[in-house]
Amino acid sequence: MRTWISSRPALIGLYLAAVLGLSVGVWVYGYVQALDQVAARGRSDLELAADRLVTQLQRYREFAVLMARHPTLELLHTVGDRAVAEAVLLAAADKTGTLTALYADARGQVLASSTGDVPPDLAQSPHFLRALQGALGVSLGIRNGQRTFSFAAPNFGATGKVRGVLVAVVDVVELEQDWRGTLPTVYFTDADGQIFITNRSELLFWKPAGDGAMEAPDLARYDVALQRLGGHEIWLQDWSPYVPQRALYLSTPLPVIEMEGGALIDVTPARRLAALQAAVVVAVCLFLGALLFLTTERRRALALANIVLEERVAARTRALSATNTALRREVREREEAEAALRQAQTELVQAGKLSALGQxxxxxxxxxxxxxxxxxxxxxxxxxxxxxxxxxxxxxxxxxxxxxxxxxxxxxxxxxxxxRQESAPVTRVDLGRVLQSAVELTETRREQAAVDLVWQRPEAPLWVRGGDVRLGQVFVNLITNAADAMEGGARRRLEIGIVTSAHTLVTFRDSGPGIEEPDRIFDPFYTTKAVGGGDGMGLGLSISYGLVQSFGGTILGANAAGGGAVFTVALEPWAEEVAA
The missing domain is CATH 1.10.287 (Helix Hairpins)
Known part of the structure; x- marks a missing residue:
């Protein structure tokens, strides 16, 4: 016991040292994982800014290429009017937002300009010389205190040589308007590494000064400390209140515009997340350590609690067993009830057929x-x-x-x-044959009611999904109901038609008085016949509705536009792949 007491401070110190080492490891691991996410988001923002810049410049590039072959400008080499050409350039520049558009010959002599502002060193400018070689020239510059981006597109003569160059000058400030102050710190440098375009104006014209430092236009030097962690490059600097002092550096080349894009992504959220994870680990470890010291004292309480818990679990298990037994009994009773219901439905269908036979x-x-x-x-x-x-x-x-x-x-x-009481599954049925059989079965009833039948059996078999007996019962019920409805009427006409589309439709249209309540026509025991008249209990249409649904079809009843009622039976056509 004394040995344990004397070694307890050492054990506590060793445990705290292990917790500290674990927290440092967790912080480093969490920091690297968070940097991966920050880098992914930052690279997406940088690519978005680069794509936006390239897309904006692409418009002026296309303007220079297309405008170089304008007929009005080509006439300047012969008998063209300079005033007309300058008006054309001015209109095009206004529409595209170009700062200046000018057209010069191969010697650098300006033949037309949209603003009259002609650079004195046009013939020696890199983009102009590049255009004279037959390629698209691109260059950065400063004119009258404005940062400009110039495109030079050649115009080839009949001999294939460059005889003119169209120069489009773009104001960089106009390009920055859409994304200035947005996104992280993003900038684009020229071939010398000088920052030429950025969404932080205080960084304009900064350039590398060696040893990772940057030099401002006023020759002020800003040092940068580099850190590498998990394959990421982190810059520590104090450039501006709007530039994060600890930032993840990302870059991407833009060969299309001969620039390179850079971004400084704030890593403070990543450090905060890593610190939070480390704090959670420390808290959990300290909590577990405290539990270890209290384990001995609470062992008896835990044992008693375990006994109580086991008793509760046993009681709950008995209750669940009883509930499970009751549920099994209820399921069995419900299955028996469903079987009885199916049997009753089958007997009801057979009774309906026998009732129809009796009539x-x-x-x-x-x-x-x-x-x-x-x-x-x-x-x-x-x-x-x-x-x-x-x-x-x-x-x-x-x-x-x-x-x-x-x-x-x-x-x-x-x-x-x-x-016959049919219980076979749904099979292939010839619709014309079943309809003809139903017509023959109801011939005497139609003759008694003096019903004029309009029906033409299809010449070829028309296969649908159903059952011969059950489908025949549906058709007999519909024909008999139509004859009953028209009895006593002046005009007694029944039309049976077949329409083939996505579903095969069979229509029964009579000239009777119509349906009083179409919404209730398929309800069990609903009938419009006289009570006690011996004409049925209102189950025929309800049985027919269930039979058609068992085939995967539908049956609808409605009043016809010209009077009478029309019943439509929609059946699924038989397809061999469905059968397979």
Missing amino acids: MSAGISHELNQPLMAIRSYAENGVAFLDRQRPEKAGEALGRISEMAQRMARIIRNLRAFA
Whole structure:
């Protein structure tokens, strides 16, 4: 115990020294990481400023190149009017913001000028000499106390030699107006390293003085201390209140305008962030150290707290288990309810079909009775023709009997298909065949109601996604409802049409009184028929709506523009890739 007490100050000192070393390491690491982010943002700002400057100068460069071939200026070499040419140059300079635009011959003699300001050493200027060589000349300069940027574009004669040069002089101050005082400290130097363009006016015309120092126009010397950290170059200087004293230096060459861009990015935020990270690490380490000293004293309290916590966790686990059991039971009950609902829906669909068959029973009996009576009559006639030795007439009677039998077979086949309880998945269905079957099933009901049907079955199969029986039930319901709606009306006409587009549309348009409440037409048990009349409970359209939705389609009901109601069934066309 005494040994531990005597060594405790040493352990504390060693721990504090380790914390100090760790904080320094964290500060350096955080500082370098923050400098990477500052450099990325600063380089983006520098590139933005450089692009803005180059873009602004590009306008004057294009002006010089295009204006050099102006017809009015070319005439100055022969019989051109100088006044007219100067007016053209003045108008063009005003439109583009050019300070001065002049045109000279190959000897340097000015033939026209927008302002009358002619530099005395034009023929010896670098940009003019460069243009005489057939290239675009660029140079910096100071005229009448103004910083200028000059472009010289050659004009080639018929022989291919330069016979004239157009010089466009740009005022640098106008270029700086858009970004002066914005962004970090940004400047652009000429070939000698002199600052010629900047958003900090106090740095104008500064140039390197050796040993990393800078020299102002008044010959004042400003020293710069360099630091390198993590591949970054940091300048420590005291140039201006508007230039950060500790700044990250970035540069980029601009060969297009023969300049180099530089930026000084303030690193104070990076140092502040690194210091904050180091402070957090120190705080965490001191906090953890304090916890280490208090661990022994609080061990018993933690053990008791752990026991209480385990009891609470056990109680909570029991509660969660009970809740989980209840949820499983509820899920099972809901699944059973959904299964019962699906079964009820299936039975309801079948009941709707049987109800429709019951309503059509009288007509079906009539449809079957007629062929039977005809078969009996043709059979008697056939026997009589055979007795009279007229086999050709007997053959005709037998042919008619075969036709009547086929008609009865078709009626029975349609009835059996309609009454069948279909549970197969969605398959390929011939829409024309299903519609024709529904028309034949409802023929007697339409004849009873004296309905004039307008319907033309498509010549080729029209494949849609659905089910033969279920889709046929939908069409039978719609035709039967239309006949019921038109019963008692003066004009009874039902039109069935098919339109093919993104979806295949089947329309049923009747000449009845229309729909009173279109929004409720597909609600269960909604009907406009007399209560207790035996015409149904208002489930036909609701069942049809569910059947069409099970095919991935829709059904809509609305009042037609010229009177009556129109029901539209939209079905998805069958595609082989969908089936695959």
